[in-house]
Amino acid sequence: MQEEIIEKKYTQAHECPITLFMEQIGGKWKPVIIWVLLLNEVMRFNELDKAIGGISQKMLSQQLKDLEKLDIVIRKVYPVIPPKVEYRLSEKGKSLEENLKMIMSWSNQNLK
Amino acid sequence: MQEEIIEKKYTQAHECPITLFMEQIGGKWKPVIIWVLLLNEVMRFNELDKAIGGISQKMLSQQLKDLEKLDIVIRKVYPVIPPKVEYRLSEKGKSLEENLKMIMSWSNQNLK
DNA sequence: CAGTATCCACAACGATACTG
DNA sequence: CAGTATCGTTGTGGATACTG
Numbered sequence: 028m029q030e031e032i033i034e035k036k037y038t039q040a041h042e043c044p045i046t047l048f049m050e051q052i053g054g055k056w057k058p059v060i061i062w063v064l065l066l067n068e069v070m071r072f073n074e075l076d077k078a079i080g081g082i083s084q085k086m087l088s089q090q091l092k093d094l095e096k097l098d099i100v101i102r103k104v105y106p107v108i109p110p111k112v113e114y115r116l117s118e119k120g121k122s123l124e125e126n127l128k129m130i131m132s133w134s135n136q137n138l139k
Numbered sequence: 140m141q142e143e144i145i146e147k148k149y150t151q152a153h154e155c156p157i158t159l160f161m162e163q164i165g166g167k168w169k170p171v172i173i174w175v176l177l178l179n180e181v182m183r184f185n186e187l188d189k190a191i192g193g194i195s196q197k198m199l200s201q202q203l204k205d206l207e208k209l210d211i212v213i214r215k216v217y218p219v220i221p222p223k224v225e226y227r228l229s230e231k232g233k234s235l236e237e238n239l240k241m242i243m244s245w246s247n248q249n250l251k
Numbered sequence: 252c253a254g255t256a257t258c259c260a261c262a263a264c265g266a267t268a269c270t271g
Numbered sequence: 272c273a274g275t276a277t278c279g280t281t282g283t284g285g286a287t288a289c290t291g
Contacts, residue, residue, distance in 0.1 A: 039192030044246035045170045045239060051250055053165050055284075058157045072253050080151030083285055088254060097250075109252040110291085119249055126241050127157060133238055134156035137231055138163055138209075167264080184273050195265055200274060221272040222271085255290075263282075270275075 051097060056082055056090045058127065061099065061116065065124055069115045099123070163209060168194055168202045170239065173211065173228065177236055181227045211235070 037043050052058065056079070063078045064070060070078065076087055091114060094100035099120040105111040149155050164170065168191070175190045176182060182190065188199055203226060206212035211232040217223040 040175045041168070041171050041191050041193050043171065043174060044243045044250070045174055046167070047250050048242050048246040049165060049167065049170055053161060055158070055161065056153070058161055059153050059155065062155060062157055063152045076253095079153050081153050083287095084254065085256090085286090086284065089284095104253095108291090110254080112253060122249070123245065126245055129238050129241055130160050131156040133235065134160040137234070138156070138159050188273095195267095196274065197266090197276090198264065201264095216273095219272095220271090222274080224273060253291095256288085258286090258288105260285080261283090263280105265280075266278090268276085268278105271273095 051093075052099075052123070054090075056086055057094060058130075060087075060090055060094065061120060061123055062127055064100065064114065064116045064120065065127065069113050072112055072114070075114060094120070163205075164211075164235075166202075168198055169206060170242075172199075172202055172206065173232060173235055174239055176212065176226065176228045176232065177239065181225050184224055184226070187226060206232070 052061075059079055060075065063075060067074075067078070072087070072091075075091075076082065076084065079087070091100060091102065095102050097119075098117050101115050101117050101120075103113045103115070105113075164173075171191055172187065175187060179186075179190070184199070184203075187203075188194065188196065191199070203212060203214070207214050209231075210229050213227050213229050213232075215225045215227070217225075
């Protein structure tokens, strides 16, 4: 099954699933957001902000929306004042764990 | 060993190895370049260009330089006219195969 | 608290033309 | 063939201020 994938040759390699992945899950913040949600299960907006560090509210909000659209993050709003919003990973989001672990491991061994 | 990684909590999550990976191997073209070199072993500049599709010479040249600096790609120049330059993956580059396969597989199952 | 809105800087990316 | 050089566009990310 995985072998089929490596055999397949796209006429244009840049249309391959890796590009798709990089476009949708890549970038500066999305992998980190997913990672802290893997570590913490449920987090509020400000908790994410502090845990990640160095991210602006605008970026955090924007990236969370993107991830919600991809069904990777689930957003739960409690209708209270002051507002309370919880973020957690969907099953799809959790299924990224092995990918991210592998990347971290490789990165630790090969990058500085 | 991998477990240690997931246990470790960075004060600032955005400094984690995933971010490092995305900064250095991420982006629009690097993963694709690595991928076609995994499929073809040795390639010349114009072959890479055609195999990838949609990339400008400038981008291809630039990204290859970056990958060379990271010791992921090896560049071999033959002093002939017209010029002949071959690109191949280093061992470090080849060690990305499992990562990329995993990403492709996940992408195929979860993204459109 | 959990965001928006606005404006701005810079880097990434691309098209085209040119060269040893 | 394998690139550079140049210029222009687009996208990404950030600072700050404001709001229900």
